[in-house]
Amino acid sequence: MLNYLTRFFASRWGIILTGVVIGVIAPLLVKFGNPPNMGICVACFERDIAGALGLHRAAAVQYIRPEIIGLVLGATLAALLFREFKARAGSAPIVRFALGAFAMIGALAFLGCPWRANLRLAGGDLNALIGLIGLAAGIAIGVFFLKRGFTLGRAQKTYPVVGWIMPLLMIGLLLLLPFRPVFGEGGPIFFSETGPGSLAAPVAISLGAGLLIGFLAQRSRFCTMGAVRDVILLRDTHLLSGLGALLVTAFVMNLVLGQFKLGFAGQPIAHSSTLWNFLGMALSGLAFALAGGCPGRQLFLSGEGDGDAAVFVLGMITGAAFAHNFSLVAKPDVIKDGVLTVGGLNPYGMIAVTLGIVVMLVFGFTMCEKSA
């Protein structure tokens, strides 16, 4: 039975099923209370967790998102059930931390990870199309480096406890949710009272959604970055069919639920500053390509014992903290009294994204085992 399921999930129908399930669930999460066009956004939700822990103090984006916890633990359950849980680590962790941090800075310049980019597009936000083109451009640069022999080096099998750190961290976060402790006067744990951080589906639904997606995605190896990379690198559309299924399903769901609104300006929690939508996602795409997986995939890997992916995730959470503390995050468009104010990055954010791209290029050129 397990072997049959393994073969099914490795098949094209397995990856399509995963995409369809995410495409159904994400718009439903919006219906149940999550922020608009943000049914599941790995970057945004990790950023919210950083805020809840007080690593940044942006009051509007602080919440311990159960979806993230579910994505990791769902992958852990799947890996244990199918005997794939394997502790491993030691492949350039500090570089992976930096890749994660800059991937987050890029994502927050665009206002979303590749998952949300697709979900935004499925909701009619055409800025997401610019973001996705940027993402593909970043991944294409990553492929260029991979072809030149870019490698972060080998991971080694290690003690089981190493692989359990991330799942246990998530269980710890989960325990903070019902108890909502306050550490010291005016201290964390913070929960937004207004803004996107205050918009949330009920905990049980969010957690259940995360667990289900985490389980399926661990089995099918769903990856939004790999989807594009494999087409460019290997002419392989396997992962892309999963991403396509997500996009189409979420589009239909948004139409059915009345959540579809086509256009560029004034989209929910989005800005229409084209250049930085493009460059932000290009930075993220390049970072994900060098790290070998999109932010969702890094969560699933961290759930199945990959300590290096766990370091990437912690890099993303730290990057989110820096992004908010240093005002590197894009401001969304605002429509007030019928007047549109286009959002986007301030000069600090622009410098950070540019610096990020430079750092990625330095990694790309200097970490090659062979020259082309």
Added chain:
Amino acid sequence: MTKTIDARGLSCPQPVMLAAEAVTKGELPIEVLVDTVTARENIFRMAKSKGLQVSVDDLKGKFKLTLAKSA
């Protein structure tokens, strides 16, 4: 002599890239050692798409894939 590629511990997509590169160079048959099911599946799919014969040996914590021309 059969060429062996040790792709253990490498991040995605390096194992499948190394295998595909060897196939393109015509170095068949080849053996590829991997230690994750993801890498095993990726190489298996790549080989099948190229019409090759693949056999997989489960060697306690790692896998050996043997890629050869179809008979």
